Amino acid sequence: MSKYSLSFKLQVVKHYLSGLEGYKATAKRFGIDHSAVRKWSAVWKLHGEAGLTTRRFTYSPVFKESVILYMREHRLSVREVCATFSIPAFSTVCEWERL
Template identity: 30%
Template sequence: MTKFTKALKIQIVERYLTNKDGYKTLGKEFGVSHHQVRLWVLLYERWGETIFALSYTVHSQTFKLRVLKDMAENGMSLMDAALKYRISSPGMIANWRSTYEREGPEGLVAKPKGRAPMARRKKQEPKEMTEVEKLKERIEFLEMENAALKKLKALVQEEEARRTGSRPK
């Protein structure tokens, strides 16, 4: 779907209003359907230039239900509802209606678009050691300490033997 700039939409509408070129003529010239040109003209006449400045809008479930209810109660067309509620596309209302018919009111809840954010990793808190783990850790420490002391004793004996000139025991 081609996006048309605010300036181009205003240019098309003003050409329609001043020159009385028809919807079909303008549609062919600018590569847009005559229905879209008609909608732009009607929106412009009703709301002015500001209607084309609207950016992407997320409509609430309540708003969508209000539009659909108003259409049903008053026999409004999609175009009439779009004009009344300042919605730039009657097709959007048609989508709401078909979703409502398929899924009911819950289907009209706005769903987030795009990729879901990555979940943050939880920092692992040091877990409490069991009694057995504590004892194993203590044994490992004592074995290393014992090995270091044996090595130290061997080095001391070797040094002593060198000084006295005898063989180490």
């Protein structure tokens, strides 16, 4: 189960995207880490509401390699590639890259 509900995540994203406050101010207002605001906003922009739902996956070695290659080819950050492929934790991709 996710730590935060979908409705809470949507509320945070909508507040941030309204342009009234930045990542840090939005995070402070909702009592969460600013990296969550950044991640949820990026995922929402790419995938909409479906990107904010929590899923558990087992990733194949082929998929892991393709993500790393895509990241390098397109010169994306780990956070950007996580948003693109709907990978919940950027540390997952960091670990794949390290290995």
